[in-house]
Amino acid sequence: MSPQPVVHVRRNVWTLPEDDLTLAHYAAAVAEMKRRDADDPTSWSYQAAIHGTAETPPKPLWNSCKHGSWFFLSWHRMYLWYFERIVRAAVVDLGGPADWALPFWDYDADPSQARIPPAFRDEEGGSNPLFADRAHRLNRGEPLPFQITSPDYAMGRTRFVGEAEFGGGITPDGDAFWNRDGAVENTPHNAVHSHIGRWMGRTATAALDPIFWLHHANIDRLWFAWASRPGHGNPTDPRWITQEYRFFDADGSERRLAASAVVDIADQLGYTYESPLPVAPPPPPLSPVPEVSMSRPTASEPTPPKRREMAGASLETVRLVGRAASVTVPIDRRTTRSLGLALGVPVPEADRRVYLNVEDIEGEENPETVYGIYVNLPDRASPEVAESHRVGNLSFFGIERAQDPRGDEHPHGLRVTVEITPLVRRLVAENAWDDRALRVTFLPLGPVDGESEDPPVEIGRVSLGYT
Numbered sequence: 369m370s371p372q373p374v375v376h377v378r379r380n381v382w383t384l385p386e387d388d389l390t391l392a393h394y395a396a397a398v399a400e401m402k403r404r405d406a407d408d409p410t411s412w413s414y415q416a417a418i419h420g421t422a423e424t425p426p427k428p429l430w431n432s433c434k435h436g437s438w439f440f441l442s443w444h445r446m447y448l449w450y451f452e453r454i455v456r457a458a459v460v461d462l463g464g465p466a467d468w469a470l471p472f473w474d475y476d477a478d479p480s481q482a483r484i485p486p487a488f489r490d491e492e493g494g495s496n497p498l499f500a501d502r503a504h505r506l507n508r509g510e511p512l513p514f515q516i517t518s519p520d521y522a523m524g525r526t527r528f529v530g531e532a533e534f535g536g537g538i539t540p541d542g543d544a545f546w547n548r549d550g551a552v553e554n555t556p557h558n559a560v561h562s563h564i565g566r567w568m569g570r571t572a573t574a575a576l577d578p579i580f581w582l583h584h585a586n587i588d589r590l591w592f593a594w595a596s597r598p599g600h601g602n603p604t605d606p607r608w609i610t611q612e613y614r615f616f617d618a619d620g621s622e623r624r625l626a627a628s629a630v631v632d633i634a635d636q637l638g639y640t641y642e643s644p645l646p647v648a649p650p651p652p653p654l655s656p657v658p659e660v661s662m663s664r665p666t667a668s669e670p671t672p673p674k675r676r677e678m679a680g681a682s683l684e685t686v687r688l689v690g691r692a693a694s695v696t697v698p699i700d701r702r703t704t705r706s707l708g709l710a711l712g713v714p715v716p717e718a719d720r721r722v723y724l725n726v727e728d729i730e731g732e733e734n735p736e737t738v739y740g741i742y743v744n745l746p747d748r749a750s751p752e753v754a755e756s757h758r759v760g761n762l763s764f765f766g767i768e769r770a771q772d773p774r775g776d777e778h779p780h781g782l783r784v785t786v787e788i789t790p791l792v793r794r795l796v797a798e799n800a801w802d803d804r805a806l807r808v809t810f811l812p813l814g815p816v817d818g819e820s821e822d823p824p825v826e827i828g829r830v831s832l833g834y835t
Contacts, residue, residue, distance in 0.1 A: 376452075376469035376639040378585055382481040384471065391487045391498070393468055397458035398578055399497040409616035410454045416575035418447065418615070420769070428622075429614055433571060435766050436546040436782070437539040438529055438603065440553050441591050442627040443613055448584050449630070449637055450615040450623070457618035469639060472585035475517040475560065476646075482511035484564075488579050500577035501566040503736065505815065513814045515761065516559040516738055519590050520649035521786070522551035529603055531785040532723055534594055541611055545769050547783040552594070554784060555761045557587050562763035563814060565736035571769050592633055593645040602631050676723055676833040679703050686810065686830070690737050690822035694809040697830050701803055721835045722789045724759060724808065728828025729782035731767050735822035738763040739810040743788055744795060744802075754811075760786035762810060764825055781828060806832065 384390055404411035407427070417423065417430045434443040452470045459468040475482045488498045489507045499507075506512070528535035528550075537548025549558070560568075560583055567573040574580050595602055603609065612626045634640045680699040687693065724743065739762040745754060762784055770782050795801040808830050 373638055374467055375634055376456075376467055377642055378469045378589070378639060379471050379642045380474050380477070380481075381471040381485050381582055382474065382477065389464075390468065390471055391485075393459045393462070393464040394455065394470075394578070395487070395497045396462050396464070397455045400458045400462060401454070402497065409620050409622075410457075410618065413576070414616075415451055415454065416573075419575040419580075420571035420573070422572045429616065432613065434613075435553065435571070435769075436536070436549050438536040438548065438550070438608055439539065439541065439611060439627075440536050440550060441588070442608070442611070442630060444584055445588050445591070445630050445633075445637075446613055446615055446625045448581065448588055449639070450617055451581060452639075453618045454616075470585050471582055472589050472641065473579065473582040474586055474589075475512055476514070476519060476556070479511050479514070482514070482517055483509050484579060485582075498578045500568075500579065502568060502577070502579075503563070503565040506564055510815075512560065512563055515740055515755075515758065515813050516563050517556050519552060519556055519646065521555065521760065523590065523594055523646060524649050525551050525594075526599060528595075528601065529605075531783075532787045534600075535591075535603070538605075538607070545766050547781075549784060551786075552587060552590055554763075554786075556590075557583075558763045558765040559738045559761050559813075561765040562734055562736050562738050565734075569734045569736045569765065571766050574765075589641045590646060592641060595631070596645070597648060602627075674835040676835050677703065679722075679832040679834055680805075681829050681831040682808075686827040688735070688737075688739065688810060688822070688825045688827065690735065690812060690820075692809060692811050694807055695827075695830055696805050696807055697832055698805050699803060699832060720789070721787055722792045723833045723835075724786050724788050725829075725831045725833060726762055726784045726808075726827055727781065727831060729762075729764070729767070729784070729825060730770075730828065731764060731823060731825035733823050734764045734767050735825060737822050738813045740813050741784075741786065742809040742811060743791055744800070744807050745809045745811075757791065759788045759791055760784065761813070767825070 379390070381391070398412060401410065401412035401415070406413050408414060414427070417427070419433045420431050434440050448470070455470065456468050460466055473485065484502070484506055488500070489509065490496055491499045522534055525534040527533040529538060531537045531548050532551060534551050536550030536553060539546040539548050561574060562569050564579070567577045568580060594600055609628045610626055612624045614622055614624050617623045629636055680697050682695045682697050684695060686695045724741070726741065740758045741760045741762055742754065742757045743759050745757045749757070764782065767782055792801065
């Protein structure tokens, strides 16, 4: 009788037992990988360059990461899995355990766990392999804001495919950066990258930071938890299922994996996550409204929601430099007449969804400031009231690659889409909805240096859409 294969368990870095050596083995393996020749595909710098690098000329598989795409989650799961195998082999070679697994950083578990773990923060005179260049306040132990770490919006989505849905919009393979972010890629993924800043704030250096891999283990864990819920499911579209990507294994050989080979992490990849898994957030409370029918997609649905129609767009650009900024979005009342209850017009066709699009986002570098997106924010609102008007986050991870792409890609602006239906319905029920215009405000999240301006970022248009 053949032995059962080992299933490696990825555990929460903040709840490891006091005498646990997981991070000590990780540090030793990272140091060993950093000593390897830069041309060795199992070296620290080569593995990081697979995600992104500014070095030229490029070597095989460099700058391969997938962002703003429905391939974001599958590509990063493969990347993380092969990296873990490389680290585990180094751990074993150094006398460590064969069942070593990469821990995850659950920054949303509670405020104390929203801090970068101590093992990554102490520079130790330059001898700590886990230390990296980050925003100084974070290396001193300041926690990340809950608005940045919370996956609630993403975990509450019922579809995988589509902008503002869990996994991202349909894109062809090819370019590393598209404009079809999924909800979990937007927050917490992009927001955490940007807030940590420095190396983590740029795609060309992010994977050089050892905390990158624990962050991505948590993103992968969120996907695992989301897909495990009744009624949820990964795409069945052949374009997603059969898409292959190449990586280097622990022995330096090149391997291929398709998405169909990574959807079952325990049986196909030999790992899992310790309990408890993230739970689905309760649906946002809605003010009393006439009963309507809200359809639910099937778990295997491979296509995005119905085509979204434009209902209005801003007429001016927005310049963000680290301070609050607002813009008015006029609403075409002739267009919204068919929107039904979602925009306050009492007609039977009330199964409508409303989306806010922040489009044509351009800038030369990531300012490392994350903004909350607020709709119709009252003046001098309390933190609680303000939070009830926050519909999403805006961060700029990848903005350099969008403006200065590699190879044959074309420059483009970034784009963020969030669903705002619950807020619109609530405002309608409270008689606080103006069907002629809405006001969108961008407020920095977390501490802001008031002495100087951020590198500027411009938003070309903010628009309202509906299905």
